[in-house]
Amino acid sequence: MKDEKIIVTLLGADKVGIVAELTAALAKYGVNIEDIKQTIMQDYFVMFLLGDLKNSTYTFKEIKDALDAVGEKLKMEIWVQKKDIFDKMHSI
């Protein structure tokens, strides 16, 4: 469980403090950030973040609930998913 990588995807209207809010929550829950990419698509801000739960003392559910709360606060759509769904789906 603890060596699981997660992908966090955040979508919505651009505003001040998005990265700050998200990374603060991740730091609080002990999630190490390994990579971040962000872009603007059709006027929407989209951010992708690769996190590692290895050193976190929290469960996946606790982390997901905390990040969902961040999404709600920012009024943005947030997806928190284990990374292997993408690895499996998009490679042979």
Add this chain to the structure above:
Amino acid sequence: MTLFHTESILETINMIKVHHLDIRTVTLALSLRDCCDEDVKKVGEKIYNKILKYAKNLNKYADELEAEYSIPIINRRIAVTPISLIGESCKNYDYVYLAKVLDNAAKEVGVNFVGGFGAMVEKGFTRGDLALVESIPEALRVTDRICSSINVASSKSGINMDAVLKMSEIVKETARVTADADGIGAAKLVCFCNAPQDNPFMAGAFHGIGEPECELNVGVSGPGVVAAAVAALPKDADLGTLANKIKQIAFKITTTGELIGREMAQRLGIPFGVIDLSLAPTPTPGDSVAGIFQAMGLEHAGAHGTTAALAMLNDAVKKGGIMASSHVGGLSGAFIPVSEDAGMIEATKKGFLTFDKLEAMTSVCSVGLDMICISGDTPSDTIAGIIADEMAIGMINKKTTAVRVIPVPNKKVGDMAVYGGLLGEAPIIKVNSLSSTGFVRRGGRVPAPIHSLNN
């Protein structure tokens, strides 16, 4: 080094959010062969305890996986050994009691269906088989979550026409005793030719006798994803390109199912069985197999060309999916239930899809005549003719075929039968009014077909 591809992430999210990609079912398949006893109450007790032991965490783990991957797992189900085999160990048969036990166990562990209230009778009935079949109307009347399937034909054994005739009466009676809900009992009852023993989908799921003690089978879905991918191709893309696109999407859908299936099996501490890579529609707009036909270029399901489009779709889904999983089984292909597919419902309402066209389509789809509502006053001999025709298609073509027709009590052609949820709704459609009686009442078996001279 790039650790992830943003396009892949957005594509996955889009498939789930916009095009209804989901895991249609995680089905715990469980042998009940060690539950036999002379005393039916003891059989019931053993069945109940065994189901609770194995399935108590099924919902919990499915919820966990749903959260971890953000992909809906729509149904959590159980498939068991054909109950005719278990119940006939008793001195006094009481299959309705066993159905109630299964129903109670299903409710206790929170699964929406238990499949396997059935028998394999393609060559004939044992006493237990016959008792089970005769108990079906009452068993489906007094339970909520039981599905029943009877295998009445196979390519190796031919068609048991005595069973076909019997089942035609059982189908009609089951609809009659559940008349207050438009004959919903018959929506949970299916006749098979060449029934797969590891199918996770209802109403035909059961745990065959060649299967292990228990295993976890998964059914994936995603007709909306396929329709969207096909629609995104240029209108003049040739059929090879179209087939390749379907294969690519089927691969992606299947890998997701395989991932969830293996994780689920590991958490339950049981072996992973198979993935059934079927395109199973729902009444939700955009989650329709009929929608794929339109994306392929047909005006609507039912147009000439629909059978060819379905044949290509069914084959491409198998080819794409087979690469994505080590063990593919079940029904695997495209389902064409009428009431469960918004596009099929519309095509039937408008008269584009007739009973005869549906029958033709079943010669190339993955199952058969599925969730088709017919007038409640259809003679049972006509239903026997319908079942016999469909069994013949499966027997000769060495494929699975099935019949799940609902003779809706007190309703006529053009009326609507409404079930709600995944079972949806369907207009009553016309069947041929000529008599089948002289043929279906001859009795005996249609002999097994020759497997050479294929033409």
